[in-house]
Amino acid sequence: MIFHSEKMQKIKPSGIRELFARAQGIPDTISLGIGAPDIQTPDGLKKAAMNAIDFNYNNYDQSPGNSKLRNMISRKYKNEYGVDYSLDEVIITCGGVELIYVALQTYLKKGEEVLIQDPSFLTYPHQVQLAGGKTVWMPSTSDFKIDIEKMKELVNKKTKMMILNFPSNPTGAIMEKKELKALVDVAVDNNLMIISDEVYEYFTFDEKKHVHIGAIDDAYERTLTANSFSKTFAIPGWRMGFGVSTAEIMKPILGYHTYVIANATTPTQIALANYMETEEAQEFQEFMRKEFQQRRDTIVDGFNSIEGIRCHKSSGSFYCYPDISESKYPTGKEFSDEAFKEARVVLVPGTEFGPTQTHNIRASFGSVSLPKIEDVLHRLTKFLEY
Numbered sequence: 256m257i258f259h260s261e262k263m264q265k266i267k268p269s270g271i272r273e274l275f276a277r278a279q280g281i282p283d284t285i286s287l288g289i290g291a292p293d294i295q296t297p298d299g300l301k302k303a304a305m306n307a308i309d310f311n312y313n314n315y316d317q318s319p320g321n322s323k324l325r326n327m328i329s330r331k332y333k334n335e336y337g338v339d340y341s342l343d344e345v346i347i348t349c350g351g352v353e354l355i356y357v358a359l360q361t362y363l364k365k366g367e368e369v370l371i372q373d374p375s376f377l378t379y380p381h382q383v384q385l386a387g388g389k390t391v392w393m394p395s396t397s398d399f400k401i402d403i404e405k406m407k408e409l410v411n412k413k414t415k416m417m418i419l420n421f422p423s424n425p426t427g428a429i430m431e432k433k434e435l436k437a438l439v440d441v442a443v444d445n446n447l448m449i450i451s452d453e454v455y456e457y458f459t460f461d462e463k464k465h466v467h468i469g470a471i472d473d474a475y476e477r478t479l480t481a482n483s484f485s486k487t488f489a490i491p492g493w494r495m496g497f498g499v500s501t502a503e504i505m506k507p508i509l510g511y512h513t514y515v516i517a518n519a520t521t522p523t524q525i526a527l528a529n530y531m532e533t534e535e536a537q538e539f540q541e542f543m544r545k546e547f548q549q550r551r552d553t554i555v556d557g558f559n560s561i562e563g564i565r566c567h568k569s570s571g572s573f574y575c576y577p578d579i580s581e582s583k584y585p586t587g588k589e590f591s592d593e594a595f596k597e598a599r600v601v602l603v604p605g606t607e608f609g610p611t612q613t614h615n616i617r618a619s620f621g622s623v624s625l626p627k628i629e630d631v632l633h634r635l636t637k638f639l640e641y
């Protein structure tokens with residue numbers, strides 16, 4: 256007997272979660288599959304969480320989130336990007352994923368279209384579908400930016416919003432301020448909302464600075480920024496996300512959020528509010544950025560030294576996205592299946608991230624240490640030997 260609703264009919268299981276499950280318990284497997292840091296949560300933050308429980312912060316908190324934490328987030332945006340968000344313009348959610356889900360549920364009407372880059376974080380199109388909307392894929396340039404001229408042609412009366420994500424999962428690309436401004440102009444000209452997913456804001460390399468889209472002229476009033484502590488403080492399992500926008504955009508999102516989760520977990524909010532102001536927090540962010548840049552250099556150079564693999568240098572996030580079309584396994588799916596079978600290396604086929612992504616694989620260097628990266632490169636070199 257089938258009990259589920261029709262909206263579940265087109266939802267397929269997450270390929271990444273399947274890969275994750277497949278690698279569990281198989282000895283000598285190295286997974287570059289999952290988008291989570293292998294680095295341990297900093298000690299000060301762990302202690303802050305234990306203290307919060309010990310000091311009995313175990314009750315419900317306000318639905319938009321703990322006021323001290325929202326204050327810290329408001330200060331962060333002022334200090335880092337010069338943008339003012341008042342307390343009612345900040346929300347704490349159950350991961351960045353909950354915020355994007357709730358925003359789509361709140362704002363999308365049936366059949367409205369959402370522009371999403373091909374390739375993108377695989378959750379977006381499923382969430383759009385669950386909200387009754389339709390994904391329209393924005394093509395990428397050869398360096399994985401959004402092709403602005405081509406995207407303009409996709410805008411029509413049904414287009415409601417665009418989802419942007421820089422630094423990008425899965426490609427590691429970032430777009431410069433003037434390029435993002437051109438996207439904002441398209442949004443302004445066509446009265447589109449922007450959801451800007453900036454969960455990798457602290458992981459930018461080679462002195463490149465993150466651009467907060469809400470700080471670009473004309474973007475503020477139409478942008479919801481989704482963010483998260485998952486990657487920044489290596490706590491993906493805590494499910495702590497947050498967002499900023501105008502009070503007008505935020506109000507209905509808050510209404511929906513209240514009936515879904517009531518409030519994000521209380522002790523973890525207290526822990527983060529107390530931890531964010533410490534020196535250790537700043538140092539940890541810088542440590543992560545440096546570590547990921549070093550790993551990026553090793554893995555990208557390593558991939559480019561293997562015959563059949565070509566890899567763009569990621570500018571941010573902790574992913575790289577090599578093209579394997581000149582290898583003996585020319586599709587991402589084949590490559591990923593065979594690399595798992597033959598070399599015990601887990602990589603995600605590009606088709607998980609967008610409909611035209613047959614020639615790439617995503618490798619998460621956030622989830623493996625440098626010695627393991629060296630091992631992966633060695634295994635893949637042998638695996639591809641003709």
Ligand SMILES: Cc1ncc(COP(=O)(O)O)c(C=O)c1O
Pocket residue numbers: 290349350351352353376420423424452454482483484485491494495496
């Ligand atoms: C682009 C992007 N957005 C959002 C998320 C989800 O973050 P959270 O753990 O806060 O739900 C991820 C996680 O991989 C991601 O890559």
